[in-house]
Amino acid sequence: MEVKELEEKLEEYLDELEYIKNLSPQTIKNYNASIGKFIKYLKKEKIEKLDNLLNILKKYIIYLKKNKKNLQSSINTHITNIAIFFNHLDISINTKKLIGKDKNKNKPPKYLESEEIDEIIATIPKNNIRDKTIILTLYHTGLRVSELTNLNKNDIKPTDNFKVFKINVKEGKGGKYRITFLDKQTYELIQKMIYKRTRKGRSESENAPLFQSNKMQRISVRSIQTLVKKYAIIADKKRIENGLETKFEDLLSPHTLRHSYTINLLNNNNKPINMVQKLLGHSSIQTTQIYSNVGIDKIKDDYQNVNW
The missing domain is CATH 1.10.150 (DNA polymerase; domain 1)
Incomplete structure (x- = not known):
């Protein structure tokens, strides 16, 4: 040929x-x-x-x-x-x-602790509700960035008790759908974001893009990657000012927020791995199991505190 x-x-x-x-x-x-x-x-x-x-x-x-x-x-x-x-x-x-051995394949994924997430959020101006909402939604749902950009307003619905909210996710892989959930605090932040962009009388349908660019179009994957990287750089500058080592520029991305969500569920809240698999949309539980190895230091610390 x-x-x-x-x-x-x-x-x-x-x-x-x-x-x-x-x-x-x-x-x-x-x-x-x-x-x-x-x-x-x-x-x-x-x-x-x-x-x-x-x-x-x-x-x-x-x-x-x-x-x-x-x-x-x-x-x-x-x-x-x-x-x-x-x-x-x-x-x-x-x-x-042709396929070479990937030495990084079994390395534990990078992730951020909740205190580090707070450090990132603190760099976002208070009047920029959209950017804060994007980062917190990624962290509190574990959505892939493409899944986040595909969300419409009517994809989020309250459950019976109004304490958690159901998200109908169009998966980035395979075009399938799955259900995941959102906490009340982040849902309220989303509502504030929507109110802010529509309060000047701008009408918006229920199937409008949930997250929008400054031109009121559906926000792109690249735009979200860029804004996350921007706040990583700002957070590192603040660390330098405070005499601390930098770390966020090489660590923070939309996907590490997904990793962080997973680690938080598995290791900090002890949620069943099959439940986490469904929330993440992993087709194989082996993919989810990679995250269960990350908390080995915590297991070691807990073991040291065992009374014999």
């Missing part, structure tokens, strides 16, 4: 993912990114024919690691996506010869 055919084949493949396989926009975007970068690399290297695809992919992996400094986990994802695409074209690739 010639390289110039690949772009056309990619467009056909993306259409199939969307209209036949009904995959989520984020999943389709990921496939497009992986395959698109590979096509760009082929053009850069002036490769016109895929006569020895396995060798080409080996050189591509070296390029990603050596020149682009990609993590092994990221490279494995790219290669898997590329292999699935070529399999669609009836070109088989033996990924066992």
